Amino acid sequence: MDTQHQQSALKAAKVLMVGAGGIGCELLKTLALSGFEDIHIIDMDTIEVSNLNRQFLFRRSHVGQSKAKVARDAVLRFRPHINIRSYHANVKNPEFDADFFKQFDVILNGLDNLDARRHVNRLCLAADVPLVESGTTGFLGQVTVHVKGKTECYECQTKPAPKTYPVCTITSTPTKFVHCIVWAKDLLFAKLFGDKNQDNDLNVRSNNSASSSKETEDVFERAEDEDIEQYGRKIYDHVFGYNIETALSNEETWKNRRRPRPIYSKEVLPESLTQQNGSSQNSSVTDGDSMISVMPSLGLKNPQELWGLTQNSLVFIEALKLFFAKRKKEIGHLTFDKDDQLAVEFVTAAANIRAESFGIPLHSLFEAKGIAGNIVHAVATTNAIVAGLIVIEAIKVLKKDVDKYRMTYCLEHPSRKLLLMPVQPFEPNPSCYVCSKTPLVLEINTQKSKLRDLVDKIVKAKLGMNLPLIMHGASLLYEVGDDLDDIMVANYNANLEKHLSELPSPVVNGSILTVEDLQQELSCKINIKHREEFDEEKEPEGMVLSGWTQSPATNGESASTSNNENAIDATDSSSGPEIVTKKRRLSETKPENHKKEAENVESEEDDDLVEIENPMMVSKKKKRVE
Amino acid sequence: MDGEELTEQETALYDRQIRVWGPNAQRRLTKSHILVSGIKGTVAEFCKNIVLAGVGSVTLMDDRLVNEEALNANFLIPPDENAYTGKTVAEICCDSLRDFNPMVHVSVEKGDLSTFGAEFFEKFDVVVIGYGTRVIKKSVNEQCRKLSKRVAFYTVDCRDSCGEIFVDLQNYKYTKKKLEETVECELNYPSFQEAISVPWKPIPRRTAKLYFAMRVIEVFEESEGRKHGECSLLDRAKVLEIKKKLCEANSVSESHIPDNLLERLITGHTEFPPACAIVGGILAQEVIKAVSGKGDPLKNFFYFDAQDGKGVMEDISDSFTS
Numbered sequence: 001m002d003t004q005h006q007q008s009a010l011k012a013a014k015v016l017m018v019g020a021g022g023i024g025c026e027l028l029k030t031l032a033l034s035g036f037e038d039i040h041i042i043d044m045d046t047i048e049v050s051n052l053n054r055q056f057l058f059r060r061s062h063v064g065q066s067k068a069k070v071a072r073d074a075v076l077r078f079r080p081h082i083n084i085r086s087y088h089a090n091v092k093n094p095e096f097d098a099d100f101f102k103q104f105d106v107i108l109n110g111l112d113n114l115d116a117r118r119h120v121n122r123l124c125l126a127a128d129v130p131l132v133e134s135g136t137t138g139f140l141g142q143v144t145v146h147v148k149g150k151t152e153c154y155e156c157q158t159k160p161a162p163k164t165y166p167v168c169t170i171t172s173t174p175t176k177f178v179h180c181i182v183w184a185k186d187l188l189f190a191k192l193f194g195d196k197n198q199d200n201d202l203n204v205r206s207n208n209s210a211s212s213s214k215e216t217e218d219v220f221e222r223a224e225d226e227d228i229e230q231y232g233r234k235i236y237d238h239v240f241g242y243n244i245e246t247a248l249s250n251e252e253t254w255k256n257r258r259r260p261r262p263i264y265s266k267e268v269l270p271e272s273l274t275q276q277n278g279s280s281q282n283s284s285v286t287d288g289d290s291m292i293s294v295m296p297s298l299g300l301k302n303p304q305e306l307w308g309l310t311q312n313s314l315v316f317i318e319a320l321k322l323f324f325a326k327r328k329k330e331i332g333h334l335t336f337d338k339d340d341q342l343a344v345e346f347v348t349a350a351a352n353i354r355a356e357s358f359g360i361p362l363h364s365l366f367e368a369k370g371i372a373g374n375i376v377h378a379v380a381t382t383n384a385i386v387a388g389l390i391v392i393e394a395i396k397v398l399k400k401d402v403d404k405y406r407m408t409y410c411l412e413h414p415s416r417k418l419l420l421m422p423v424q425p426f427e428p429n430p431s432c433y434v435c436s437k438t439p440l441v442l443e444i445n446t447q448k449s450k451l452r453d454l455v456d457k458i459v460k461a462k463l464g465m466n467l468p469l470i471m472h473g474a475s476l477l478y479e480v481g482d483d484l485d486d487i488m489v490a491n492y493n494a495n496l497e498k499h500l501s502e503l504p505s506p507v508v509n510g511s512i513l514t515v516e517d518l519q520q521e522l523s524c525k526i527n528i529k530h531r532e533e534f535d536e537e538k539e540p541e542g543m544v545l546s547g548w549t550q551s552p553a554t555n556g557e558s559a560s561t562s563n564n565e566n567a568i569d570a571t572d573s574s575s576g577p578e579i580v581t582k583k584r585r586l587s588e589t590k591p592e593n594h595k596k597e598a599e600n601v602e603s604e605e606d607d608d609l610v611e612i613e614n615p616m617m618v619s620k621k622k623k624r625v626e
Numbered sequence: 627m628d629g630e631e632l633t634e635q636e637t638a639l640y641d642r643q644i645r646v647w648g649p650n651a652q653r654r655l656t657k658s659h660i661l662v663s664g665i666k667g668t669v670a671e672f673c674k675n676i677v678l679a680g681v682g683s684v685t686l687m688d689d690r691l692v693n694e695e696a697l698n699a700n701f702l703i704p705p706d707e708n709a710y711t712g713k714t715v716a717e718i719c720c721d722s723l724r725d726f727n728p729m730v731h732v733s734v735e736k737g738d739l740s741t742f743g744a745e746f747f748e749k750f751d752v753v754v755i756g757y758g759t760r761v762i763k764k765s766v767n768e769q770c771r772k773l774s775k776r777v778a779f780y781t782v783d784c785r786d787s788c789g790e791i792f793v794d795l796q797n798y799k800y801t802k803k804k805l806e807e808t809v810e811c812e813l814n815y816p817s818f819q820e821a822i823s824v825p826w827k828p829i830p831r832r833t834a835k836l837y838f839a840m841r842v843i844e845v846f847e848e849s850e851g852r853k854h855g856e857c858s859l860l861d862r863a864k865v866l867e868i869k870k871k872l873c874e875a876n877s878v879s880e881s882h883i884p885d886n887l888l889e890r891l892i893t894g895h896t897e898f899p900p901a902c903a904i905v906g907g908i909l910a911q912e913v914i915k916a917v918s919g920k921g922d923p924l925k926n927f928f929y930f931d932a933q934d935g936k937g938v939m940e941d942i943s944d945s946f947t948s
Binding site for chain 2: 003026029030032033034049050053056059060077078079080138139301302303304366370375376377378379380381382384385387388389391395408412413414417419420421422
């Protein structure tokens with residue numbers, strides 16, 4: 001082996017790591033040990049206690065400090081003479097533009113969310129710098145190599161959107177605990193403690209719709225002098241009692257369903273709680289809003305314990321009381337946060353009471369927190385393995401050893417004896433709107449949808465643009481930036497509120513929009529197709545974007561939402577092992593699609609993948625990188 | 627389940643992994659005692675992983691004095707000559723590991739592994755040999771097998787960018803979820819001695835070449851009285867001679883073991899840190915499985931080669947002959 005030559009290549013290389021979390025800590029260590037001497041690392045996060053079981057460069061005393069900086073200092077202790085530069089910042093900040101990316105020989109991602117991954121992918125394409133991408137969940141992991149023009153980019157395959165549930169399942173007919181969590185978090189918590197002006201489906205739609213929505217709205221408003229406990233009981237009785245009664249009156253709904261049971265506070269709670277549980281004095285021991293908890297005052301210690309209906313009801317009332325007693329200023333603009341203990345307690349209790357009502361098994365706070373916070377399972381070993389695989393690919397990239405690039409899956413259960421399964425990378429998808437600039441098609445009602453809907457639901461949410469600019473022909477409809485004058489800003493804001501067909505340059509059936517993000521250096525065309533009607537349940541956004549190969553529905557991969565840590569596109573470890581095989585079989589049955597076929601991962605007989613002679617493989621191989 | 631609950635502190639620290647393997651498995655982990663002998667790069671990775679996972683105790687054995695070579699892929703040793711001079715590898719690694727997780731008891735045991743008796747090994751649930759001669763591996767494995775309790779036995783060996791793990795769980799019963807039901811599984815493992823003396827002829831041809839290559843190196847080092855990894859390209863002729871002999875004795879063609887693979891194994895004595903991370907990660911995962919009783923354990927060899935990127939399990943026992 002040309003070890004000497006390789007060592008000097010690594011020494012001279014300048015690499016950028018994005019993310020100093022689970023994968024990042026392992027990666028920085030392995031890069032330093034392997035002989036890399038110029039490493040830059042970006043991470044916006046600070047250290048938390050739940051990181052310490054795997055992010056081994058951090059100690060308890062570091063909690064609250066910058067991950068990038070502490071990781072740098074820790075690695076310099078065993079490799080003092082190398083250069084590590086840390087940035088405690090968001091990779092989406094404008095200073096990290098294509099020019100910044102161009103100074104590096106390779107970019108290594110250890111990220112925890114789809115949004116940032118897409119952003120980095122675009123900058124790598126713009127700067128023409130190779131990207132090694134990675135992710136882990138539990139025992140599963142994956143490493144891929146993305147080189148412009150040679151292999152597919154990160155977005156050549158559409159990434160499944162976070163799992164969503166039909167509105168009526170959440171509001172009226174939950175069958176799983178997760179439905180109760182979504183209800184408690186997105187409807188009830190948001191209604192009580194979040195922005196009051198947001199649309200909210202909390203109240204059951206009853207057949208006699210005249211049932212004064214005015215009246216029910218007022219239930220959630222607390223009068224100035226209203227006793228908090230009375231207010232809490234009123235809410236309790238309304239959402240767990242009255243609303244269920246109302247729902248039960250829709251006989252049609254319950255024909256083939258188990259009927260829920262209305263629950264009223266007087267059935268489960270004593271007349272008055274105030275005396276025995278003066279929650280206010282108990283909370284004085286805590287040292288921050290995120291630490292406030294009702295559990296000590298109720299004698300609840302173990303977060304893995306299952307609470308009964310009474311305990312959940314007590315937690316519900318007491319948590320609500322504490323919000324008003326201790327965190328009144330935040331009410332009206334709170335959003336659920338998995339690190340907010342009181343919010344987790346309230347949501348757990350509310351979800352459990354609802355679950356009880358619908359005959360769904362109750363869950364512990366620990367479990368409820370995992371579901372509500374989309375917490376991704378994470379262990380040190382998978383991160384260490386994936387980091388090792390990233391470095392191996394990074395070395396090949398530096399040597400421009402294109403034939404040897406591999407995408408590697410780390411499996412929980414061996415598939416054909418393999419626990420680490422290398423696969424040849426795929427060619428770029430010719431219809432990828434990111435790396436091949438193929439136009440997209442947007443079906444939309446141009447008379448009813450506003451430019452704001454297009455910006456929020458498509459340009460930002462679907463296309464992942466950070467600082468978008470929208471043009472119709474030569475006419476500039478919208479842009480964001482610091483250097484705009486007031487008149488322009490006013491113009492753009494006015495445009496946002498206009499229907500597409502009423503814009504200064506009307507956008508109608510057949511119009512072609514150009515959407516650009518100057519930071520990501522991404523530009524794409526959207527062909528507009530006017531459509532009158534959309535299915536409320538199936539197409540809740542009221543518009544449908546298509547044009548690049550849509551991977552066939554769901555395939556076990558889902559929810560890689562922005563608060564996930566180290567997420568590959570898999571929700572839970574039990575469905576995980578099937579990811580690989582399922583994905584492939586799906587594409588095998590659809591030969592016309594740009595695809596990932598698994599069966600040619602390896603030849604059965606030979607150890608050496610590069611020398612496959614099986615004629616069956618030839619046609620498939622063509623689609624792969626030569 | 628068995629005994630006391632996890633403390634609040636443990637639940638907070640281990641939150642993300644309890645979500646992977648559950649509180650019962652975590653409880654079993656916190657009660658397990660691991661013996662590790664021979665700390666090079668891969669074993670350093672392994673130790674980091676199990677200390678983070680929160681095992682009960684880790685006992686380290688490696689009486690080598692720290693020198694430049696020991697530093698190579700071992701991030702547990704800070705490269706400060708003043709700090710390490712006169713100290714053994716185990717002592718220095720012990721200090722670093724304690725720091726990773728104060729809830730794990732990490733200690734050092736001195737002495738020659740081959741002089742310890744069964745009563746010593748009985749204190750442990752898992753024994754891992756990082757490097758050692760074939761004789762030591764055999765004898766420790768036999769000591770463990772004599773005990774009435776099951777002590778899980780592992781060896782691990784990384785050379786160049788390749789690695790081998792051997793596992794002996796003796797008779798191992800565990801449960802796993804298949805669809806909705808829980809099924810009982812039972813595995814019977816051959817001993818180290820049995821596993822390395824399986825006749826080659828009946829072993830399927832697709833089996834990892836590394837299995838055979840490692841046996842050649844093992845025989846070479848033993849017959850020449852070399853320490854682990856003490857070989858170079860100068861030994862090429864002798865190594866090839868041993869390969870020829872072993873292939874003949876097993877009536878398989880010499881092409882069974884590629885020469886260039888043997889060359890890599892004898893020349894690559896600086897460890898390749900990415901391979902250490904990968905093999906050390908797999909080994910830790912296996913030990914966690916065996917201790918917690920969760921998941922299908924490896925039976926009974928694992929091979930990784932960075933050159934083709936595959937991490938493959940091989941089940942090698944005399945079942946081929948029967």
